[in-house]
Structure formats: structure tokens, C-alpha cells
Amino acid sequence: MTPSKRRWHPSTSSFLTSQDDKVLALTELLERHSQSAFYREGISYSLLKVAELGLLPAAEILLQCGADLCFEDPVTYYTPLHIAVLRNQPDMVELLVQSGADINKRDRIHESSPLDLASEELERLPCLQRLLDLGADVNAADKSGKTALLHALGFGNGIQIDNTENIRLLLEGGADVKATSEDFDTVFFNIIFLLGKIVVYDKEEVKLINRFVFRVSQLLMAHGADPNRCTSHESLTHTCLESFELHFPLLHFLLESGAAYNCSQHGASCWSGFHIVFDRLCTYLGDCGDCDSADLLNKAEGVLELMVAQAPRISLPRNFDINTSGCGGHADRVTALHQSLKLLEQSPPTLKHLCRVYIRQRLRPWPVDVKVKSLPLPDRLKLYLLVHPMASCEDEVE
DSSP states (O other): OOOOOOOOOOTTTHHHOOOOOHHHHHHHHHTTTTTSHHHHHHHHHHHHHHHHHHHHHHHHHHHTTTTOOOOOTTOOOOOEEEEHTTTTTTHHHHHHHHHOOTOOOOTTTTTOOOOHHHHHHHHGGGHHHHHTTTTTTTTTOOTTTTOOHHHHHHOOOOOOOHHHHHHHHHHHOOOOOOOOOTOOOTTHHHHHHHHHHGGGSOOOHHHHOOOOHHHHHHHHHHHOOOOOOSSGGGHHHHHHHEEEEEEEEHHHHHHTTTTEETTTTTTTEEEEEEHHHHHHHHHHHOOOOSSSSHHHHHHHHHHHHHTTTTTTSSSOTTOOOOOOOSGGGGHHHHHHHHHHHHHHHHOOOOHHHHHHHHHHHHHHHSHHHHHTTTSSSHHHHHHHSSSOOOHHHHHHHO
């Protein structure tokens, strides 16, 4: 339903009682210069300024006198609506839209809509909510195919900007998690990029990025996003598997949430989590020097167990061989892990394993660990249902 336009009537008592000499002075000024050749341009430029400051009464007067809602700032080419969003003036946003401004208008330089701008920073959340309430198209795309959700995901970095709430609001407003730009950027593109750059940040920055990435991934997964897209470099699960030492909490969450450990489109023939984990484990053990090899092995076992607990029968890739020459003194343990998986694939699933898989599947979505702990079962059985018991994933990224 189209919002009804707000109209200003200078004779109404509600308006007059709320205003003073400034309003009368503005009215007199406009009347005095109404015959000027630059009158329309002048009041339209003035609308840009009062929109920036959120001066509703002045804006109403300018609109009543014919200010152009499509007038562009000569430097930025933003319209009054864009500027109101940038300055977080939600009431001004509503006034302009109800007065006829195009709520989905894109600027000529950056191709940004008001919703795109509102999605970028947490402080603009009130404008984002107002735009959605007024009927902004949440899935409108710019010339490169980017929606407001892709803009929001590409703008946040977890350090200077944490716009998680903006992303949440867009998703709750119906944003499509399958949106893809013309450059094939998906909703996980920026998250994967951030994870790849995490090694250049200090400890506190890494903590902030991990928190941002984890929370945004939770939101996207809850709204049906697929973290296992093909190709592999667009797969969040693949990225976490390749660096399971660094991203174990996020990988734990993904696998607990039901993310496939193979390519979701082509299966193990494209890429397999089992291959990746063993390749990376041997590389880590060979290069880690003074690192905590016990922790590495423990995390690798946890990831493998999470994958095994996903289905009644595991699906190992063809030619599932490993080279343990670089594993140093841990070659025997890595080989034992490898052999146990091959034996598990060749053997009929046990009743114990089937029960574990079935119960865990019934407890999804995440967090499975929390739900297991609340079951009226003996602690020993709970321990079996849990995979790699640990502090919650959220605790690890706090």
C-alpha cells in the first residue's frame, strides 16, 4: 500500500504552536525571493542541507514551496533522501518518502540506494528500519548485481565497523541469501576474505573479526545460506577446513549445523573434508616447529569425528591415501586415524553409531551441544553424543 503523503498547512494550529519566529522568517524569505530566476534551485539546494540536519519543519516548508526531491548535491550527486540516510535522520527519511521521493533511487556515481547506505553502519540502523517499514525493495540490485545485503556484508570488517544488526534486520526483512553479484560474489565472499586476512591482524583485532564472522555466519545459516558452494574458494566450509587450526570454532559450528563436508554440488569428487584435513594436518605438523602438536591433533580428530557423526555411513573420497613423511614423530598416530576411517567405511554401521547420528540430527539446528547437555540422560551417554566436548563456539570467539 502506498504511504499517504504528509501535507503542510501553515494555518494549522499544531504547526504554528510548535514553531516560532524562525519559521515565519523562512516563510517571509521565500516569499520575498519567489520570483528569482534561481528560486527553484535555491530551495532545492536548501532541502539538501535541512535534510542533513533533520530540520523537519523547514523541510516541510521547502517542499510546500516546490523544492525538487530529485535535486542532486553538486559534489556527491546524492539526493536529499540519500543525505538523510547518511546523517541518520529517520524522521526526515519518512517525510521525504511520504512527500514523493523515490525510496529505491540510486545515485549516479556509486549506484547506491538509500537502503544500501543504511545497511553499511550500525548507527544508521534506525534509517534501515524506517526504509523497510516504508516499503523499500530489500532485494533490489545495483548495476553490478549487489543487493543491500551484499553491500552490508562487503562493508563490515569486524574491526572498525560491526554492522551485524543491520545484516540481521535485512535478513528478517526478506533479503535473499542466494543473491550473487555479476562478479559471482556471494553472501560468504567477504567472510572468506576476512578469514584469509586474519593472520595480518593482532590478537585483539583477530578476536573482533572472529566474533563478527561467527555471528554473521550464524545469521546467514539460520536464513538458509549454503556455506558449501562450488567452487571451493567460494565455500566457507572449505576455507575453514583448510585452516582448521585457526578457524576451529567456526568450523565446529558449521558442521554441527549440518554443513556438508564435501562439495554440496559435486560431492567428494570435487573436494572432500577428509582429504583436506589430513593434507593440512601433515603440513601443520611438518611446519609448526614449536607449536602445540597435541592441540593440532586434538582439533583434527574433533573435525573428523564431527564429519563421521553427520550420517549413518561416511563417504570417503576415492584413492583416499595420505603421505605421512612430513608428520615427524606423529606419523603413527596420523596413520592410525586414517586407517580407522577406512575401516569404518567398510564396516556396517553399529547400532550405537546409528543412535548417535539420529539423536544429533533430531537436535538440530545448532547448538547441538547445549541441547545434548539438557537431555535427561546419564552423563556418560551425553558424553558420547557430544562431539569433541569443549567450551561453546561462542565462548571461544568472545
